Amino acid sequence: MEYKNVGQRDKRYDGLAHVTGKTRYVDDVVIPGMLAVKALRSPVTKGKVKKIDTAAAQKTAGLAAVITPQDVPANGFGPMGPEQPVLAQDIRFKGEPLAAVAAADEDTAMEAISRIKVDIEEEKGVMDPLEAMKPEAPKVRAEGNLFMFGDKPYREIISGNLEAGFKEADEIVEADYVESSYEHTALETQCSVAVPEANGKLTIYTVSQCPWFHIGPLCGVLKMPMSKVRFIGGTVGGGFGGKNDIHADHITALLALKTGKPVKWRWTREEELLFSTHRGAWHIHFKDGVKKNGRIVARQVRSIRDSGAYTSLNPYGVEIHCLVVNGPYHIPNVHIQGYLVYTNKPLSMSMRGFAINEANYATEVQMNRLASAINMDPWDIRFINAYRNGDKMPVGKVLDSVALIEVMQALAQKAGIALPAQCQTMTSAKREVQP
Amino acid sequence: MKYTLSFTLNGLPVEILVKPTETLLDVLRHQMNVKSPKRGCNTGDCGACTVLLNGEPIRSCITLALTVAGQSITSLEGLAEGGRLHPLQKSFHDHNAIQCGFCTPGMIMAARALLDKNPSPTIEDIKKGLSGNLCRCTGYAKIIDAVLAAGKEMAAKKT
Numbered sequence: 001m002e003y004k005n006v007g008q009r010d011k012r013y014d015g016l017a018h019v020t021g022k023t024r025y026v027d028d029v030v031i032p033g034m035l036a037v038k039a040l041r042s043p044v045t046k047g048k049v050k051k052i053d054t055a056a057a058q059k060t061a062g063l064a065a066v067i068t069p070q071d072v073p074a075n076g077f078g079p080m081g082p083e084q085p086v087l088a089q090d091i092r093f094k095g096e097p098l099a100a101v102a103a104a105d106e107d108t109a110m111e112a113i114s115r116i117k118v119d120i121e122e123e124k125g126v127m128d129p130l131e132a133m134k135p136e137a138p139k140v141r142a143e144g145n146l147f148m149f150g151d152k153p154y155r156e157i158i159s160g161n162l163e164a165g166f167k168e169a170d171e172i173v174e175a176d177y178v179e180s181s182y183e184h185t186a187l188e189t190q191c192s193v194a195v196p197e198a199n200g201k202l203t204i205y206t207v208s209q210c211p212w213f214h215i216g217p218l219c220g221v222l223k224m225p226m227s228k229v230r231f232i233g234g235t236v237g238g239g240f241g242g243k244n245d246i247h248a249d250h251i252t253a254l255l256a257l258k259t260g261k262p263v264k265w266r267w268t269r270e271e272e273l274l275f276s277t278h279r280g281a282w283h284i285h286f287k288d289g290v291k292k293n294g295r296i297v298a299r300q301v302r303s304i305r306d307s308g309a310y311t312s313l314n315p316y317g318v319e320i321h322c323l324v325v326n327g328p329y330h331i332p333n334v335h336i337q338g339y340l341v342y343t344n345k346p347l348s349m350s351m352r353g354f355a356i357n358e359a360n361y362a363t364e365v366q367m368n369r370l371a372s373a374i375n376m377d378p379w380d381i382r383f384i385n386a387y388r389n390g391d392k393m394p395v396g397k398v399l400d401s402v403a404l405i406e407v408m409q410a411l412a413q414k415a416g417i418a419l420p421a422q423c424q425t426m427t428s429a430k431r432e433v434q435p
Numbered sequence: 436m437k438y439t440l441s442f443t444l445n446g447l448p449v450e451i452l453v454k455p456t457e458t459l460l461d462v463l464r465h466q467m468n469v470k471s472p473k474r475g476c477n478t479g480d481c482g483a484c485t486v487l488l489n490g491e492p493i494r495s496c497i498t499l500a501l502t503v504a505g506q507s508i509t510s511l512e513g514l515a516e517g518g519r520l521h522p523l524q525k526s527f528h529d530h531n532a533i534q535c536g537f538c539t540p541g542m543i544m545a546a547r548a549l550l551d552k553n554p555s556p557t558i559e560d561i562k563k564g565l566s567g568n569l570c571r572c573t574g575y576a577k578i579i580d581a582v583l584a585a586g587k588e589m590a591a592k593k594t
Contacts, residue, residue, distance in 0.1 A: 011528060018536030019524040019543065021471025021511035028470040187475040187483050187537040187571050237473070237537030238571045269476040 035102040037265035038109035046125035057115040062104035073223040092309035095275035125344030140342035147340035165298025165333030169289025177362035188237025192248035194256035241350035280348025294384040317355035325359040329385040390430035445513025460495035471511035471540035482568030485541035511540040526585035534572035
């Protein structure tokens with residue numbers, strides 16, 4: 001059978017538009033009479049807004065509208081429930097929007113923002129997740145600084161008998177792995193255009209990576225049925241996970257509805273770097289027991305993810321992290337705990353390999369440390385412990401169709417690496433003796 | 436107060452009114468509807484706003500519009516001639532040297548300026564020539580391939 005496309009390299013369907021400059025990103029959308037949006041952002045990391053006085057701002061020539069929390073029909077959004085305010089009164093991070101304006105142009109909008117008087121009762125916040133876990137730490141959220149996974153403040157995976165595993169081990173290797181947060185820095189900053197239509201519907205040009213995640217929470221904020229809001233999206237100037245949360249569409253929607261005019265909000269690079277979502281920081285602690293023959297017999301991991309001030313999909317991140325931090329290795333006695341901790345910082349979220357890359361980094365550096373502790377080749381220890389058919393994962397799944405050993409052999413060959421002798425002949429066949 | 440600005444844009448003369456504080460990027464995007472130069476950083480760091488001033492690549496986001504009076508500006512919109520893609524455009528498409536496409540206009544304009552000066556660049560020359568243009572999808576390897584191939588094609592046509 002001949003294939004038309006399988007095995008062929010295909011060109012991008014949107015490539016010709018990209019190379020001719022004809023692709024229209026959200027900031028390229030211009031609607032006649034469109035207003036510009038700017039937000040008043042919190043100057044403090046934690047506090048309460050006592051009073052917002054917009055009287056002077058309202059008098060700015062060229063201003064169309066100001067919105068404060070009382071203008072938001074339902075002031076909360078988020079994929080797991082309406083937990084994050086569109087415009088905050090209870091401030092949880094520096095840069096959180098408190099009010100927003102629409103005006104003739106960006107300069108006028110900034111002028112109006114500078115005339116808003118806001119009275120804030122500043123409170124002491126907490127920035128370090130390890131500090132935030134302490135009982136005496138300032139509360140980021142009234143319900144506490146630890147996200148509850150059911151009735152426990154952590155996601156847990158237990159298999160085998162950890163203490164028995166440690167007793168069996170010849171060496172114990174403990175280490176900490178720390179990964180900092182970082183910003184996606186897509187070349188296109190957050191941007192949104194909202195257009196009120198003649199028939200009462202609202203059209204929103206969005207940079208969202210997942211409009212189908214966002215339309216529900218957005219309609220919740222607006223208290224509008226989903227049939228009245230039309231998202232136009234899919235052309236994204238880089239996302240990398242940084243456009244998986246609503247950043248601008250809620251505020252442009254509110255201002256479009258209030259003014260009856262099309263509005264655009266485009267974030268500056270500075271706003272993007274300081275206040276948008278970012279890859280969350282981790283503290284990961286490993287304690288492993290390994291035998292001289294290379295078998296890992298016990299693995300204990302305690303991981304702490306810094307969520308920032310809100311939740312979004314971070315519980316999923318912690319769950320997937322707990323699933324993969326064991327590595328693709330058959331270890332009979334495992335205890336993994338993953339915590340999600342709130343701090344007074346912008347929301348952490350997905351970025352390229354959401355919570356997985358951080359786990360893999362820690363696991364694979366730990367594997368080299370184990371090899372070094374027992375004077376073994378780092379390839380040997382990986383092959384000896386690699387998942388095989390019939391092995392049981394810590395979550396209880398019995399594996400079949402495993403090909404890790406064969407994949408490592410093929411990769412080593414392509415990379416020109418001479419594997420130790422026993423690695424060259426191993427296969428993923430079921431272990432004859434369960435260790 | 437606004438001032439009259441006359442310059443050549445993609446081969447055609449234009450005359451418009453601009454404020455002294457307006458950047459070339461804002462004038463191109465907002466007044467001229469020339470949308471290929473992008474606002475990535477607005478501080479001259481990312482190169483997404485690159486256009487050619489008399490053939491030299493410049494950052495339109497940190498160029499005051501009035502400073503280009505009487506001169507010639509070329510954006511990606513002005514690169515194709517007679518409805519046919521420029522070899523660089525074709526090569527970027529053929530090599531899949533594009534992902535999100537946001538850096539592409541600036542990248543192609545910087546590459547055009549490079550090839551005009553140095554028709555047979557080495558990989559090092561290309562890296563240097565495009566060092567002011569960021570691609571966050573990290574497609575640099577394919578971008579270099581595309582510029583190399585376009586350079587070869589353009590050189591072959593000349594001989």
